Amino acid sequence: MIKGFKEFIMRGNVIDLAVAVVIGAAFTAVVNAIVAGLINPLIGLLFKADSLDDMTVKIGSATFAYGSVIGAIISFLAVAAVVYFVFVMPMNHFKERAEAKRKAGQPDPEEPETELTMLAQIRDLLAERGAAGVHRE
Template sequence: MLKGFKEFILRGNVIELAVAVVIGAAFTAVVNSIVANLINPLIGAIFRADSLDDALVVTIPSLYGEGAQIKFGAVIGAILTFVIVAAVVYFVFVLPMNTLKERAEAKRKTGVPDPEAPESELTLLAEIRDLLAAERAERTPRSDR
């Protein structure tokens, strides 16, 4: 039972997931800080409010005392946070990874072998097959002569 648990914990994808969660938490703190300390004050200055949570507040009268408040500024702040997170994820992670992947594919298509990647058995077998086919074609007499 402990052996199975050890194998589960040491699996590559479990460790990768744990790293992703930790990095995600740290990344969230950075993005929240940018929004709270940079974006909110800038937009709050435009709307004359301390933060977006206090901007564009509409009070709806109520029959039972205090009215309900609709906080459009808080919604705008959440949308900005989403857009900032999406932009940072795209420009910091997705775009560079796609660029690296395209370069690797272009290198592979031009026939330049990747020095770090060993040849696979399938590649070697395909080369042997092609060599045998070429040798067989040279030995076979042509009937059109």
């Protein structure tokens, strides 16, 4: 039982996932601070509110806090944009360059032989034998 647990923990993808969760949590705190400290006040100025949380609509006895929803959407978009531009885009660029280098060192693969190409080769060989005067008796 301990051996199986040790193998599970030592897998590369489990360690990578653990690191990603820890970094993601720390990164989310940074982005949330930026959104709360910079972006929310700017939006609050546009809508004449002290913070996004103060942006509400009261209909009857229900109060709808649409400012909180806007803040959550902005936070999500900020995290997604930073993850894309800091991690995904450079990694895709790196993979493309590595693939280009790999392909540059290899010749183009030949197209796979099909029945049609094999029949065409047989036809050409038979035509060559006939033109050369090779006959079986």
